[in-house]
Amino acid sequence: MTIRLYDTRAQQLRDFVPLDPENITMYVCGPTVQSGPHIGHVRAALSFDLLRRWLSRQYGRVTFVRNVTDIDDKVLDNATDVEPWWALAYRMEQEFTAAYAAIGILPPTYEPRATASVPQMQELIALLIERGHAYPAPDGSGDVYFDVRSWPEYGTLTNQSVDAMEAAVDADPRGKRTPQDFALWKGAKPEEPADAVWSSPWGPGRPGWHIECSAMSRRYLGDRFDIHGGGLDLRFPHHENELAQSSAAGLGFAQYWVHNGLVTVDGQKMSKSLGNFTLAADVLDRHEPMVVRYALAAAHYRSSLDLSDSSWSEAEAALGRIRTFVERAQRVPAVPSAQTAPTDAEYVPLVPEDFARAMDDDLGVPQALAVLHDRVRRGNQALDDGDDAAAARALLEVRAMLEVLGLDAATTPSGGGAAASALDGLVQEMIAQRARARADKDWAAADRIRDAIAAAGITLEDTPAGTHWSIDG
Known part of the structure; x- marks a missing residue:
């Protein structure tokens, strides 16, 4: 077992060698909760959910930390007299949680809020000031800055020189030694809410954005941990600054840097600042959650993903083919049901080797999905040939792969709820009417019923055990 991950800092694929194989440690930058999630946020969270699931399968225990940035300039800017910043942050946090849960993203082991780790x-x-890498602003504003020129390795994550970098814009440049110095602590300002202020040795104020993640990852995972994840757009300045301040403080910090690609619209990053975003809630209103999960996972996690109407229709069709096979296979008496654990060692539900190789190779989900659909095709062929043993093996492999990908809910019979039950009742009644018409040799009526069912996008399959229906994929 050798997992390879693309390490952004090394700019190459590296064999994954955990600090402790008994406990993989991951920190992923979570949302800044100034407003609700767009579909790019959900894609980012899904990328690391897939990585976490695979690491859990290969190693066992994974301690997964995803933070919530609930104090930030943007949160304060979006607050109102009616809804204070802390109430807004909490409400938006719930929207993110709901969107993640809808498509089966597992909750983190720990989900700390920035305000709880001040x-x-x-x-x-204080440690950075003591070590000569940070300084209070001389103007008495209460600001504290990281001195980027005091740390020779600054810029190594994004392969930039300090002189080529843009000036940091999150603090008053008058108090800085160098334009690229960034704020660790922001002194209180009269126009900001009085309850967004903490006392400190440098005066009342609040933390800068970058110091939050360094402190929270250290608190929950220790001075060194395995993987730091986040969106590609966070590499600079956020992750560059995290790496610099943590390293300058003497911490080992992240051993691997993993970044997911962005969702784009006409080639531009989807973002709230550009106004070209699609809210996750709107997408989930229009599409089944497992279709959304499939569509977002279908591209490699490091690639850009340009979503269109065809993305959703292709995902729906692909899931339809998987569901049809699972439904067909479960009707064969020799095939173990989802509720029955097979006793034959031949049917141990291990993922296929080619699926595992794809996942080991920098989380190759597109290649893994190809293996999944190959097993679906083999399973259908086995059913057509009457080879129940081969169909059973294919079904168990398909289920194992769906579980790894978090798509197992897509084939759970109870997953459709009341709407699915109502549809099944209507179709079963039409099937019964067709059967009565055929028994009465009223072939015209039987054909009319079948045509009406087909016009609704439903396929009937007549078997010795009865007639079964499925929705066309």
Whole structure:
């Protein structure tokens, strides 16, 4: 077992060698909760959900931390007199949680809010000042900055020199030694809410964005951990600054840097600042959650994903083919049902080797999906040939792969709820009417019923055990 991951800092694929094989540690930058999630946020969270699931299968325990940035300039800017910043942050956090849960993203082991770790942030800032890598602003504003020129390795994550970087825009440049120096602590301002202020050795204020993740990852995972993840757009300045301040403080920090590609619209990054975003709630209103999960997972996690109407229709068709096979296979008496654990060692539900190779190779989900559909085709052929043993094996492999990909809910009979039950009742009644017409040799009526069912996109399959229906994929 050798998993390879693309390490952004090394700019190459690296064999994954965990610090502790008994406990894989991951930190992923979570949302800044100034407004609800767009579909790009959900794609990012899904990328690391897939990685976490695969690491869990290969190693066992994974400690997964995803933070919530609930104090930030953007959160304060979007607050109102009616809804204070802390209420807005909590409401938006719930929207993110709901969107993640809808498509089966597992909850993190820990999900710390930035506001709960301010003492740890201050401790880290004090350490950086003591080590000569940070300084309070001389103007008495209460701001504290990281001195980028004090750390020769600054810029190694994104392969930039300090002089070529843009100036940091998150602080008053008058108090900085160098335009690229960034704020660790922001002194209180009269126009900002009084309850968005914490006391500190440098004066009342609040933490800068970058110090939050360094402090929270250290608090929950220790000075060193395996993987730091986030969107490609976070490499600079956020992750560059995290790496610099943590390393300058003497922390081992992340051993691997993993970044997911972005969702684009006409070649541009989907973002709230550009106004070209699609809210996750709107997508989930229009499409089944498992269709959304499939569509977002179908492209490699490091690639850009340009979503269109065809993305959803292709995902729906692909899931339809998988569901049809599972439904067909479960009707064969020799095939173990979803509720029955097979006793024959031949049917141990291990993922196929070619699926595992794809996942081991930098989380190759597109290649893994190809293996999944290959097994679906083999299973259907086995059913057509009456080879129940081969169909059973294919079904168990398909289920194992669906579980790894978090798509197992797509083939759970109870997953459709009341609407699915109502549809099944209507179709079964039409099937019964058709059967009565055929028994009465009223072939015209039987054909009319079958044509009406087909016009609704439903396929009938007549078998010795009865007539079964499925929705066309």
